[in-house]
Amino acid sequence: MKKVIKHSIFICFCLISCLINAQEVKSPNGNISLKFSLQAGGVPTYSLTYKSKDVIKPSKLGLELKDNSNANNDFNDFSVKRVEKEQKEDKVSLLNGFDITDSKISAFDETWQPVWGETKNIRNHYNELAVTLNQRSTDRHILIRFRVFDDGLGFRYEFPEQNNLVYFVIKEERTQFAMAGDHKAIWIPGDYDTQEYDYTTSKLSEIRGLMSKAITPNSSQTPFSQTGVQTALMMKSDDGLYINLHEAALINYSCMHLNLDDKNMVFESWLTPDAQGYKGYMQAPCNTPWRTVIVSDDARDILASNITLNLNEPSKIKDTSWIKPVKYVGVWWEMITGKSTWAYTNDLPSVQLGITDYTKTKPNGKHGANTAHVKEYIDFAALHGLDAVLVEGWNEGWEDWFGNSKDYVFDFVTPYPDFNIKELYSYAKSKGVKLMMHHETSSSVRNYERHLDKAYQFMADNGYNSVKSGYVGDIIPRGEHHYGQWMVNHYQYAFEKAADYKIMVNAHEAVRPTGVRRTWPNLIGNESARGTEYQAFGGSKPNHVTVLPFTRLIGGPMDYTPGIFNMDVSKYNPDNNSHVNSTLANQLALYVTMYSPLQMAADLIETYNQHLDAFQFIKDVALDWDDSKYLEAEPGEYVTVARKAKGTNNWFIGSVCDENGRTSNLTFDFLDPDKTYIATIYSDAKNAHYKTNPEAYEIRKVVVTNKSKLSQQCAPAGGYAISVFDVDKSQTKGLKKL
Numbered sequence: 001m002k003k004v005i006k007h008s009i010f011i012c013f014c015l016i017s018c019l020i021n022a023q024e025v026k027s028p029n030g031n032i033s034l035k036f037s038l039q040a041g042g043v044p045t046y047s048l049t050y051k052s053k054d055v056i057k058p059s060k061l062g063l064e065l066k067d068n069s070n071a072n073n074d075f076n077d078f079s080v081k082r083v084e085k086e087q088k089e090d091k092v093s094l095l096n097g098f099d100i101t102d103s104k105i106s107a108f109d110e111t112w113q114p115v116w117g118e119t120k121n122i123r124n125h126y127n128e129l130a131v132t133l134n135q136r137s138t139d140r141h142i143l144i145r146f147r148v149f150d151d152g153l154g155f156r157y158e159f160p161e162q163n164n165l166v167y168f169v170i171k172e173e174r175t176q177f178a179m180a181g182d183h184k185a186i187w188i189p190g191d192y193d194t195q196e197y198d199y200t201t202s203k204l205s206e207i208r209g210l211m212s213k214a215i216t217p218n219s220s221q222t223p224f225s226q227t228g229v230q231t232a233l234m235m236k237s238d239d240g241l242y243i244n245l246h247e248a249a250l251i252n253y254s255c256m257h258l259n260l261d262d263k264n265m266v267f268e269s270w271l272t273p274d275a276q277g278y279k280g281y282m283q284a285p286c287n288t289p290w291r292t293v294i295v296s297d298d299a300r301d302i303l304a305s306n307i308t309l310n311l312n313e314p315s316k317i318k319d320t321s322w323i324k325p326v327k328y329v330g331v332w333w334e335m336i337t338g339k340s341t342w343a344y345t346n347d348l349p350s351v352q353l354g355i356t357d358y359t360k361t362k363p364n365g366k367h368g369a370n371t372a373h374v375k376e377y378i379d380f381a382a383l384h385g386l387d388a389v390l391v392e393g394w395n396e397g398w399e400d401w402f403g404n405s406k407d408y409v410f411d412f413v414t415p416y417p418d419f420n421i422k423e424l425y426s427y428a429k430s431k432g433v434k435l436m437m438h439h440e441t442s443s444s445v446r447n448y449e450r451h452l453d454k455a456y457q458f459m460a461d462n463g464y465n466s467v468k469s470g471y472v473g474d475i476i477p478r479g480e481h482h483y484g485q486w487m488v489n490h491y492q493y494a495f496e497k498a499a500d501y502k503i504m505v506n507a508h509e510a511v512r513p514t515g516v517r518r519t520w521p522n523l524i525g526n527e528s529a530r531g532t533e534y535q536a537f538g539g540s541k542p543n544h545v546t547v548l549p550f551t552r553l554i555g556g557p558m559d560y561t562p563g564i565f566n567m568d569v570s571k572y573n574p575d576n577n578s579h580v581n582s583t584l585a586n587q588l589a590l591y592v593t594m595y596s597p598l599q600m601a602a603d604l605i606e607t608y609n610q611h612l613d614a615f616q617f618i619k620d621v622a623l624d625w626d627d628s629k630y631l632e633a634e635p636g637e638y639v640t641v642a643r644k645a646k647g648t649n650n651w652f653i654g655s656v657c658d659e660n661g662r663t664s665n666l667t668f669d670f671l672d673p674d675k676t677y678i679a680t681i682y683s684d685a686k687n688a689h690y691k692t693n694p695e696a697y698e699i700r701k702v703v704v705t706n707k708s709k710l711s712q713q714c715a716p717a718g719g720y721a722i723s724v725f726d727v728d729k730s731q732t733k734g735l736k737k738l
Contacts, residue, residue, distance in 0.1 A: 020336045023103050025129040031148045034294065036131055036146065042098040042670045043132060043146060048153055050295045053241060055516030059176035059266070061144060062095035063157065065646040066169035066278060070385035080376045088373045094135065094142055094157075095174060101141075102132035108147075114309070115320045115521035116597045120626040120646065125149065140165045152294035154248060159284040170254075170280035175269040175291055177245055177258070179204065182265060183235040186547055186636050190228025190257040192272045192481035193220040193474070195512055198540055199547045201636050204235075205262055219402070220443065220474045220509075222481060227260040228270060230512075232554040234302070234547070234635050242302050242635070244294040246554050248311035250514040251492060253289050254279050255483035274486055275479030289514060294554070300630035303549055303639070308515035308556070316519055322502045323521050325597035325623035325677045326466060328436055329381055330390030331368045332561070333602050334535045338573035340368030342401075344416040351400040353408060358396060358417050369394040370418040374435075375427055380605040382431035384619050388469060389428070390436040390600070394419045401442050402473055409442040412455035425463045435463060440470040443509075445490050452494065456501040465502060466524065468559070469494065471509035483511045492516075495523045505681060506559050506598055513556030525559040525598035528552065532561040532602055535580040536569050542581045542690055542717035543636050545590060550635040557596035562587050563618055566607045567694040581659075581717055584614060585684045588721035591621045592654025599623060613699055617682050620723050621652050638714075640664055649675060649726035655712070656719040659690070662722070668738075671706040673722070678727050678735065679704045683712055683720040688709045690717035702738040710738060 022037040026470075039060075048056040070236045081373075105490050109125045132308040133142050142165075144156040157370045159165060182205045188197040189211060200207075200214045215223050232246035244268065249254050254271040261268070269291070271279035290311040294302055317323070334340040345361040368392050377389045397410045415421050437459050441448040459467065471482060480486050488511055495505040499522045508527035517523045529552040534540045545560075552558055564587050566572070567580040591599055601608065601618050608615045622645035630639035632655070640655035649672060655664045671677060678701060685696035704724060712720050 016434070021100060021312065023105075023129055025105055025127050025130060025146065025148050027148045027150045028107070028125050028127060031150065032148055032153065034129065034146050034148045034153055036129060038098060038100065038142070039097045042136070043096045044098060044251060046146070046155070048293060050241060051297070053239060054180035055241065055243060055295050056293060057178040057180055059178040060174060061176070061219050062093070062174045064093045064095060064171045064174055066171045067092070074248070076521075079602070092138060093171075094140065097135050097137050098133040099136060099353055100131060101134045106130075108719065115315060115323055116325050116624050118595050118625050118628040118643065122306050122309060124306070126310075133518060137235055138164055147311070149307055149310070151296060151301055152244075152292060152307050154290040154307055154311045154457045156288045156290045156291045158287040159282065161285045165284050167281050168284075169278050170271065170282065172279055173256070173269045173271050173288070177267040179265040179267065181233070181237055182225060183237050183243065185229070186234045186551065187229040189215050189223050190225055190230050190259065190270065192222040192224065192483055192671065193510075194482070195230060195528055195552070196534070198530060198544065199636070204260060204265055205545060206481055207260060208262055219472050220482065222250045224257070224270065225259050225495065227262050229258050229260065231256060231258060232551045233258060234550040240297050242296055242299050244292075244302055244550065244554060246292045246294070246308065246514070248290040248292050248308045248515045249313070250289045250488060250511065251516065252485065252487045252489055255488065255511050256289070256291070272481050272483040272485075274481075274484050275477070278486050299550075299633040299635060302379055303630045303633055303641070304552075304628070305554070308554060309518045312515040312518040314518065315521055317499055317521060320521055322465065323504060323524070324387075326436070326504070326524065327599050327601070327618075327623055328388035328390055329377055329379060329386055329394070329601045329605065330373060330436065332392050333370050333536075333564070334572065334604055335392060336533045337569050338576050341366045342369070342398040343367065344396075345399060348399045350727045351397050353397060353411055353414070356396070363418065366709070367393065367416065367418060369416065371420045371424060374419070374424055374570065377605060378424070378428050378431055378433050380608075381433045384615070386433070386601065386619075388434040388436045388466065390438060392438045392440070394438065396659070401440065405474070405476065405478065406442065407444055407476055409444045410440065410447070412439050413458045422463050429463060434465060437464040437467040437468070439467055440472065441484075443473040444472045444476045445471070445487065448492070449490065452497055456498060456503055459503060460501050466504040466506065467498065468506045468508060469510075471507075482509065495520055508559070512552060515556060517556050525557050527559050529558055529657055531559070535564065535582070536576065536578050537579045538578055545582070545586070545594065545656050546639050549593060549639050553595065557598065558594060559598050559600065560590065560594050561600040561602040562590035562594060563601040565603050565611050565614065565695065567690075572604070579691070580694070581690050583684050583688050583715050583718035584611075584688050585682055585688070585715075585721065586656050586690070586717060586719040588614065588617045588682050589654035589656045589719040591618065592643055592652050592721065593641050593656050597623050600683060614682060614697060617680070617721050617723060618695045621694050621721075622646065622650070631666050632664060638662055638664070640666060651724040653722040653724065654719065655714060657714045657717070659716045661716040661718060662714050664710075664714055666710050668704050668708040668724075669706050671704070673706045675705075675711050675726050676729050676732060677704045677724045678702075680723045680738065681712070682722070684715035684718040686713070688715035688718055690715065701735055703732045703735045704738045708738040
């Protein structure tokens with residue numbers, strides 16, 4: 001009898017132990033299941049399934065610390081004793097030896113409204129598992145928080161206030177993502193300083209062999225591994241699952257890359273280091289960014305996901321009335337193509353601000369940012385109802401701005417002799433047009449921060465309410481990287497400071513966005529990927545714009561600068577033989593498929609004046625939306641999107657495809673059933689081709705209802721754009737019904 005009792009007690013103990021060390025939570029619709037457990041040795045692990053299919057196989061969690069830091073450690077003490085402590089890192093890092101001390105499951109459901117966005121209302125609905133772990137040997141505590149949405153997972157590490165974990169240095173975060181197979185992936189090389197690469201499509205197992213070809217030259221780049229890739233990483237499994245790995249709410253932490261163990265198909269997080277090689281400096285209480293997994297068996301769900309936004313905090317800007325979407329033109333493409341220059345003169349071998357006297361130099365005759373020329377752009381913007389004009393190359397220093405590791409590059413307030421700020425401010429104001437400031441830092445970040453208040457005040461005094469900032473070149477202070485914790489904090493500082501002056505920020509060459517624009521909606525756009533400018537630097541792959549919505553745009557909108565109508569760059573600059581790998585109709589579609597509240601009509605005004613019928617779509621297309629419908633999608637092949645303009649019954653549709661061309665088929669069942677619409681269709685001509693006849697397009701008007709259907713041929717690297725306006729039936733007289 002006693003033996004039976006002991007055996008029963010042992011069975012009960014095992015059952016209780018299993019319950020304590022294994023936790024499961026499902027998405028609200030039940031399709032996604034997250035399981036957490038402690039492996040032997042107290043190693044935290046998780047796994048994820050979608051409709052019973054493996055998405056993430058059991059994967060380890062944890063962080064490797066530099067040393068056994070605690071409240072009594074000197075953060076900057078690198079003594080012999082500390083070197084000795086490093087030999088014991090395996091015992092003091094947050095990787096193993098854990099017990100579960102608490103576990104809570106909860107549910108959350110809210111609907112919130114963004115200041116601007118793809119939809120008027122966003123539902124934030126998830127089930128949460130919060131697991132508190134104690135490391136027995138150190139009495140350190142961490143909490144791992146999982147949020148399971150209908151379209152994926154977000155999780156992060158949290159470090160509560162405690163005596164034995166106060167200041168600590170991250171040597172590496174060891175978060176794993178074990179793939180269930182050798183998936184097809186669309187990737188760019190892992191790099192601490194640039195995302196400006198063309199995407200490669202391959203099996204995971206092929207990344208190593210293709211890496212050297214994928215790494216192309218850039219003004220600043222630091223690739224780190226033959227199997228390292230960047231997020232957002234888009235994959236597709238053999239059994240039809242679309243899987244996206246990224247991060248959300250990157251604040252006071254290093255940007256995460258993914259390094260692949262290509263023998264076992266396991267990704268592990270790989271943080272961007274600082275100048276000393278360390279990955280993060282933390283002070284509890286604190287937390288990491290969220291690691292995200294978006295998954296579906298329908299590619300359109302990846303595009304529709306709001307996980308990245310929902311994992312960020314609500315807006316910290318109370319009065320957001322000054323934050324407005326912007327459609328703009330600018331003095332930019334002419335410099336990118338080489339038709340004009342940023343620099344004022346060719347006379348100066350070097351520039352020292354405050355000493356160099358530009359009035360004693362000879363103008364080079366190609367300087368684009370001169371008063372008369374900018375007025376032409378202001379006139380064009382006013383005539384066509386555009387909001388703003390960007391001007392680059394307006395300030396002193398462009399003769400000597402890049403490649404010299406120069407600390408004091410620009411002061412962001414001193415114009416060239418041919419750029420009259422006061423006159424242009426008054427002229428633009430009289431036309432109802434804003435000017436957009438440009439702050440190129442040349443990655444001299446210390447210099448930018450010392451001038452930031454003065455520069456923003458200068459903008460406020462002269463009618464500029466938005467700025468395009470740039471970080472071309474290697475970072476100063478030397479040794480820091482564009483995507484390390486130090487620079488992530490700088491970008492955060494810049495747009496928080498801008499909010500004090502009611503200025504919107506469009507940061508180029510900055511870390512890729514992670515939904516932080518929910519919290520700081522004045523971060524109205526970023527570049528952070530290979531944009532249109534590369535079409536003038538030799539061209540991007542024809543399918544590039546069918547990839548970006550699944551990768552770069554997962555984190556937030558991009559200032560891609562679409563709207564190129566002249567695909568032959570040599571027409572602007574005979575010395576540049578680059579070709580824009582796109583049709584004109586494809587360029588129009590980008591205003592819908594590449595969501596952004598910041599949209600540039602990037603070509604020259606003389607080119608637009610030759611195609612005013614096609615330019616009409618750029619004038620008409622909205623920037624802010626009540627609703628978005630993802631009609632067709634396959635990563636790297638095609639994307640078709642319909643969006644409803646905010647506060648109206650008007651819709652805009654865009655479709656783009658890769659170099660193979662395709663027939664797009666859609667129905668208009670998203671339209672109101674009791675309304676009639678006029679659709680203006682801007683499509684590729686029958687003989688259009690991105691290489692041989694890219695500027696061939698057709699425009700036709702038809703009547704549509706919610707029962708209408710369209711079968712539209714798209715040329716190679718082509719597409720179409722449609723404006724759909726709610727009208728009175730009397731206005732449809734003489735038009736054919738679709």
